[in-house]
Amino acid sequence: MSRKKLSRRQFVAATAMSSAALITAPYVRSANAAGKLNIGFWDHWVPGANKASTELVNEWAAKEKVEVSIDYIPSQGNKNILTIAAEAQAKSGHDILAMPTWWPHAQADLLEPMNDVVEALIKQNGEVNGTVKYLGKSGDKWLAVPACIGSQIKGPCSRIDLMKQHANIDVQAMYPAGAPPKADAWTTDAFLKAAEACHKGGVPFGIGLGETSDSVDTVGAFFLAFGAEVVDIKGNVVVKNDNVRQVLEFYKKLMAFLPSDAPAWDDGSNNRWLVSGKGALIMNPPSAWAVAKRDAPQIAEQCWTHGFPVGPKGRFAPFLPYFWSVWNFGKNKPAAKSLLMHLSQPAAVEKLVAASGGYDLPAFEKLTTLKTWAEESPPKGTLYHYPNPHKHQILSISAAGAPPKVAQQIYTQATLTKMCVRYFRGESMEKTLAWAQGELEGFMRS
Template structure:
């Protein structure tokens, strides 16, 4: 999907209609005289969703609340590719919006700078709705016991698998449950150059970072130790590199994978080039709209287990309020309104499943029940492991790990092994040194 900026300013007519619907006394009673005078307009930023309809739904819900309270709301859906940079620029310029969608662990980065409003009261009012929020999302938005952002979706990465191809070689329409099973099945399916068994992303991309991280965890490795120091040079990392090297040498991975961007694995699966790929639910949304035949032969399953177990990656996108906002009370009310379970479910359906619920009971909604492809998502979320395991996810550590992510140290490590034939142990040692340098630079 091409990324474009979408702005949804409320029209004057709609604003006047909404203002007329609420008396001035009611507005003042909710926010107080000073707050109402200060807050005539709320601005909000988010990241573009998979569909224009989803972006429009976010704006519609925010603006409906604004109309009911006599406050103009402007929502901008911005490209994800440079969202973090654009937000940082706005922060430095002092022109940050009131409400901001935070990606993954950005919340902790800005909370550490004392730039965000404590939203613990909002979270406490929401956390038990809809069967309760998934507890696994909390570490991404909580610091020192306080919640600084409200999770609005569960960001789940899964394995996509071609059930028809698997059935041809195993007799069963079931995704491989372990990495060893995956390797065996992929070897039997493999028929290069037209069809490859495993669509592993090898390029210098965020997708590759996430997939390598899951491979390391599955083999018992970690990125840091209990104290939060770099510790990627371990037996689990080396074992993961050895297995991926074997896949590469046996031509189970497309030979153009090192040149893939973050859309490369999507394209490879959607075009029938690979039997398995790892990605968030955007592949499902594409297939549902464009290729129902391939969708019928596709399953979404959790990342296969390694010798150490299953440790899928889960994050969240969430709503924060910057402390510079003159509209803190109003912004809290708006977030509370759009975070009601029924409103979130409306949004999820417009996005086509790309955003998964944060409330447990929403998984029972007809939209999800009619799509068995999502049946394993609750289990995937509950089994998730944070990037900073086994350390405590402090803002400083998360900032340091973000630097490793931005520098693409993990994809570089894998490319050294696959393309340059560097020994896995040597590549892990080099990545250790690079991580130590990145941590030192991030710490200042």
């Protein structure tokens, strides 16, 4: 998932020494002391972002007289996922643990209900989008609190100059800073024509078709844009439908204009593609732009983050939310809930967003117009449309629509990208669909 020189992978390397550090807030002994609290946060890709969360936790701890310890757990090598699994098995560990996307549902039976926290935050900060509900809620139970830290949209980041030169598209006019989009003509057909034009101009779109998160997220948004459902909400395998056939035809055309090695790309490939100056567009959160800002400022000055093209069934953008979960076997649930309320206050969220350079996205609708996104540069306003302030597109996750535990397998196994690659490489449509049906039925059995 994709999350993360300043590339997401290099962020981890640059902060490896601090990632494993145990950070302890001052413990103020008092008759009102509320015990201890152990926290497992995601180890941020952006240098300095962990410092902001530590300061907010320490601020709360000093006020509430709680002794806190924080572990920053990297996602490199799936260490965060391994930690979740180990603590679930041992029924012991952190009181608060950050969980990405699918994992609250995967651990639903072991999580403390968070309705009191989330419902209060929604009342204060506004509603959350459908993807947050899909991933963070089971029936009437909120499994976890939507986290600002780590949540991201993987939308298009275009080169202003190259899109104008080769595709005759002015992305700044289409998505003007400080104003609603003027993007009715930004359709999947227009996207395909632009990809062809940039390919002919020697600056192809850098869209991966591998098995890691960035590739899976992009193809998932296009599947939704075509209404291409492979498993429905009841768990029925419905992959053999016309909408799936239509999106596979679209991707077959698109792949002809992408780098030839796109099926082998990982989550760092598109970042490098943009920073190298080889491409006119990638799908990514602002980490790639941040790399260019540091290492290739002449490229960063030409980058503009904007919305997805609209398809026959709507305009969808990949959204990967993070959550803060509290184990039901945790030792200090009241303190955990109090801290999560503190971290979700508007002032705290604004600090976290600023510390991440606009990378982190709060889930609540009233917190999508913070000044960081309007003021980040160069060029000024380059991130204005990143948080979807005008609700111009539906925030989604690949395979959404299927029951979450099935969708997680579709996502993890990169079933949708594999379908596109198989069909592009010459397999017949019906063979591709038959292969996918077999895979999906296997997921249902497991």
